[in-house]
Amino acid sequence: MTLSPMARDRISAFWMLLPTFLLLFAFYLYPTLYNLELSFTDITLLQLRQGGKNVGFANYVEFLQSSSFLDIAINTVFWLTFVSVSMMLILGLLMALLLNSQFLRRIRMTTVARLILLVPWATPPVVAVIAWRWLFDPKHGAINEFLMWTGLISDPITFLADLATVWPAINTIIIWNSTPLVAVALLAALQTIPEEQIEAAEIDGATRWQQFRFVVLPYLMPTLSILGLMSVIWTFNNFVYVWLATGAGPGTYTNVLATEIYMRAFIDMRIGYSSAIGVVMAVVMAIFGSLYFRFFGLMNMQEKLG
Amino acid sequence: MSINVQKRGLAGLIENGGLALAFALFIIFLLAPAFFVFKGSVENISISLVASGGGLTLDNYAGLIRDGYFRYVFNSLYICIAATSLACLISLFAAYGLSRFRFPGRGFVFGAIMGGQFFPWIILVNPLFIFFARAGLINSHLGLILCYTAFITPFTIYLLVGYLTTIPKSLDEAALVDGASRIQVIFLVILPVMWPGLVAAATFGFLQSWSEYLLALALITENELKTIPLGLSQYFGDVQINWGAVMAGSVVATVPTLLLFLPLQKKLVAGLTAGAVK
Numbered sequence: 181m182t183l184s185p186m187a188r189d190r191i192s193a194f195w196m197l198l199p200t201f202l203l204l205f206a207f208y209l210y211p212t213l214y215n216l217e218l219s220f221t222d223i224t225l226l227q228l229r230q231g232g233k234n235v236g237f238a239n240y241v242e243f244l245q246s247s248s249f250l251d252i253a254i255n256t257v258f259w260l261t262f263v264s265v266s267m268m269l270i271l272g273l274l275m276a277l278l279l280n281s282q283f284l285r286r287i288r289m290t291t292v293a294r295l296i297l298l299v300p301w302a303t304p305p306v307v308a309v310i311a312w313r314w315l316f317d318p319k320h321g322a323i324n325e326f327l328m329w330t331g332l333i334s335d336p337i338t339f340l341a342d343l344a345t346v347w348p349a350i351n352t353i354i355i356w357n358s359t360p361l362v363a364v365a366l367l368a369a370l371q372t373i374p375e376e377q378i379e380a381a382e383i384d385g386a387t388r389w390q391q392f393r394f395v396v397l398p399y400l401m402p403t404l405s406i407l408g409l410m411s412v413i414w415t416f417n418n419f420v421y422v423w424l425a426t427g428a429g430p431g432t433y434t435n436v437l438a439t440e441i442y443m444r445a446f447i448d449m450r451i452g453y454s455s456a457i458g459v460v461m462a463v464v465m466a467i468f469g470s471l472y473f474r475f476f477g478l479m480n481m482q483e484k485l486g
Numbered sequence: 487m488s489i490n491v492q493k494r495g496l497a498g499l500i501e502n503g504g505l506a507l508a509f510a511l512f513i514i515f516l517l518a519p520a521f522f523v524f525k526g527s528v529e530n531i532s533i534s535l536v537a538s539g540g541g542l543t544l545d546n547y548a549g550l551i552r553d554g555y556f557r558y559v560f561n562s563l564y565i566c567i568a569a570t571s572l573a574c575l576i577s578l579f580a581a582y583g584l585s586r587f588r589f590p591g592r593g594f595v596f597g598a599i600m601g602g603q604f605f606p607w608i609i610l611v612n613p614l615f616i617f618f619a620r621a622g623l624i625n626s627h628l629g630l631i632l633c634y635t636a637f638i639t640p641f642t643i644y645l646l647v648g649y650l651t652t653i654p655k656s657l658d659e660a661a662l663v664d665g666a667s668r669i670q671v672i673f674l675v676i677l678p679v680m681w682p683g684l685v686a687a688a689t690f691g692f693l694q695s696w697s698e699y700l701l702a703l704a705l706i707t708e709n710e711l712k713t714i715p716l717g718l719s720q721y722f723g724d725v726q727i728n729w730g731a732v733m734a735g736s737v738v739a740t741v742p743t744l745l746l747f748l749p750l751q752k753k754l755v756a757g758l759t760a761g762a763v764k
């Protein structure tokens with residue numbers, strides 16, 4: 181029996197995608213479902229083999245009613261995600277405009293500026309945190325040294341232990357590490373804008389702001405929206421910056437969902453409870469994800485696959 | 487008339503001054519952290535100020551060798567290279583299948599792979615820890631290699647699909663007519679022309695796994711088996727931070743990524759925002 185070419189193609193495609201399916205199943209789908217199952221049990225690290233008892237929604241109720249829930253939610257949504265991402269987009273846009281400016285071209289610094297952007301971008305997050313902890317250090321740190329030299333302060337500030345400065349300090353680390361990607365992507369988008377369009381607007385008497393608002397910005401919108409959503413997802417789920425910068429401290433002042441999951445599971449050993457927090461987090465992200473795919477994903481995918 | 491020109495001259499001066507200031511701030515903000523880390527790594531940051539004579543020293547780097555830091559470097563290199571190779575091999579087949587064949591559910595499969603890029607790994611830590619504990623894969627490099635392979639594969643597939651669509655299908659068809667099998671087509675026809683795409687995907691995968699911290703933290707506890715991010719972060723564990731060692735270790739961790747990033751950056755951006763920039 182000979183197979184039709186179409187059926188043969190389907191079989192080939194299946195074999196070629198099989199390793200990917202296995203990987204997606206074993207490391208994404210099945211663990212996600214298993215995490216859901218764990219979230220309804222009281223399993224702890226000490227009795228992994230026996231498993232836990234079914235406790236229904238007790239973990240969810242406990243987490244959503246706990247006194248720390250509101251603080252963690254505000255920290256994650258506002259401080260960690262909103263402040264970092266909005267600053268990343270604003271600074272990234274300003275950097276892209278600077279890199280695209282006539283001024284940098286005139287002083288022949290465009291390539292140098294691009295290379296400078298690479299430095300924070302290529303820095304692993306762990307090293308980024310180390311670098312800034314070093315700058316923020318009250319004893320040896322360059323920032324305190326500079327501020328004392330200018331006479332603005334007389335005693336060093338412990339940036340990562342002081343409640344007034346700890347979130348802006350964490351935001352600074354994230355922004356430093358993540359803005360270059362935003363800037364380079366926006367620069368690429370800026371360079372697709374035809375010069376004539378801006379010239380035409382100028383001849384029509386548009387001010388610099390109007391040129392930006394009505395000619396440049398519409399061109400940047402697709403890139404900006406995708407970058408915004410990607411950054412929201414990556415920052416919201418991020419564990420390493422907060423954990424290594426402050427360990428969720430001082431106390432639990434900078435605790436976010438990701439650090440809460442880790443601490444409940446690996447310090448309190450309450451895997452079941454921690455998994456329930458993970459499910460809450462996944463639900464919030466699923467809403468973001470579906471928005472992403474609704475607005476940009478399908479359009480993107482169709483273009484990509486042709 | 488002349489007043490107008492003068493005004494424009496003054497405005498231009500202010501504008502150029504503003505841009506120059508912005509550029510200076512840009513340089514300071516982006517480079518200062520890296521500069522001070524490098525400076526700290528070649529200085530003697532000793533506790534007693536009297537003992538330190540100042541000047542440059544390689545003591546911190548020598549200290550890294552004594553501490554066994556290069557064990558972490560070796561572990562990271564080995565794990566990341568293994569995971570990247572495996573991910574590239576899997577992605578090559580997947581990307582070929584996705585770009586060359588029409589089959590039901592193709593859009594869904596591609597969507598699932600895209601979604602994988604945004605998957606919150608923090609949620610997978612608990613279930614993976616339990617699987618690995620039951621399978622005896624805690625403190626195992628094999629476990630970490632498999633995790634990293636799964637971690638980087640969605641994006642490498644995405645990059646390779648993008649690259650493969652630029653290679654005309656007529657190339658495959660000519661070889662198929664000549665009697666080549668699909669496997670032969672992939673390795674003898676497609677692979678030679680898609681090297682640049684594969685190199686970009688591999689570099690990306692390597693960088694991703696090189697800086698991964700969370701999974702390593704959960705799955706590796708034995709000092710001998712730790713990767714660079716873990717090894718570096720444990721210098722913070724003590725009450726007293728050994729700043730000299732941390733700085734030198736940070737430089738060692740970052741130089742490879744910086745060198746790999748140089749040729750790659752444009753491709754990465756194109757891959758990340760493909761379709762949007764049009």
